[in-house]
Amino acid sequence: MAREWKTAVLSRVEQETAGTKRFYFKVPGEPVFDFAPGQFVTFDLPIEAKVRLRSYSIASSPAGTNEFELIIVKVEDGKGTHYLFSEVIGTEFQFIGPLGKFVLPENTNTDLCFIGTGTGIAPLRSMIRFIMEKNLPYNSITLIFGSRFEADILYRKEFDALASANSKFKFIPTLSRAGHDWNGPKGYVHDHYKHHFADGRDAQFFICGLNHMVSQCRENLAALGYSKEHIHFEKYD
Template sequence: MQEIWHTGIVTRLVDETPNTRRFWIRVPELESFNFKPGQFVTLDLPIHEKKNKRWRSYSIASHPDGTNEFELVIVLLEGGVGSTYLFNEIKEGSTLQLRGPLGVFTLPENMEKDLFLICTGTGIAPFRSMVQHIHLHQLPHPEIHLIFGCRYEEDLLYAEEMRQLEAQLPGFHYLPTLSRQQDWSGHKGYVHNIYEEILAGEKKPANFYLCGWKAMIDEAKQRITAMGYDRKDIHQELYG
């Protein structure tokens, strides 16, 4: 199968938190950029001679809306060659080579089990896409728990949007938890305590979607299977 690369134009940039930036990208050669919520694109950045050293993949943060534009949210990693290039060199009007959509980290065909969307940092991107899609299309859904772990309140991506969504979408629970902030009235600590607490009373059938850094995903898989869930109930998208 031939790889199809497209040229995307950056139409807008917004700094969302002190170290993350939102990138809106339009693909002029396509009438609409169609993807499933949860999928990602791969960018080919001019940072190395070798192809595979130039490629960086990012989950799509926006929901499919029939246009040829989509959004990525990217964190500036210390010493990260790809993100440093994107933050320093890319301006509105810049072009990016991309392919996609790719990936199978997508919503289940029938949403009968409760959904636990567990993420850290920019790992919220695919879940924002999924939840907005469910809301927009009024898809029948069970309880949805979006458990989002960050260090400080300033790191919470899309916080206002998620709070609004919680008010509008029945059965959707937005559960941010901060590991380092003292003056915070919400959940404190790591994501794991929250889903364990919710399921402590009653082990309901559930699908677990994990997105973020390897350490969080490994620990979550361990804890979820220890609660008696099957590996098939766990879906993951690894960052970094």
């Protein structure tokens, strides 16, 4: 585990959706900032709070450079995100990382189901990109992404393009508050993995989001007959 403090410099920011931005960082002290897809970094933010540490999953895949990308949602009255969203390019951040054990298993050669809500997509995107870039073996990949509205779907173009190009990759963006003009999947993420994996076939699940969603997925998957070894997860609160 990388426990020493390092410096990251904010190099670029892009608006992803109304409340969400992509933040790009460089680690000037290292020619290559290496990490396993799924891991996170923890910043010590200069904010007035009892705890100044805030963790963010890396949304990019390891590229052999010293750059990494985060996707962050602005939380109302959130001290850390308020600071980050001031987004002054060139600001230096102190961080530790990469950290965490939410990573791909050695054997990916099964059906793989990624389930995320909101910015919980970050580590899933890193893993999926890595699998594609490294040509890791898999039977199929299903990405179930939950948000409230169509405008909140993160990395939509990228995953739509991947689904068009790759018949083994299925993208299911499901909306809990769909408008009348939405003809895609509706409801919470749970209905979808329960439907697609009702047969209990050999599969591995990767879940990321807020506590309640992750706990509910674990319970439902256990009820479908999947044991702990098949269920990998990261909680954001």
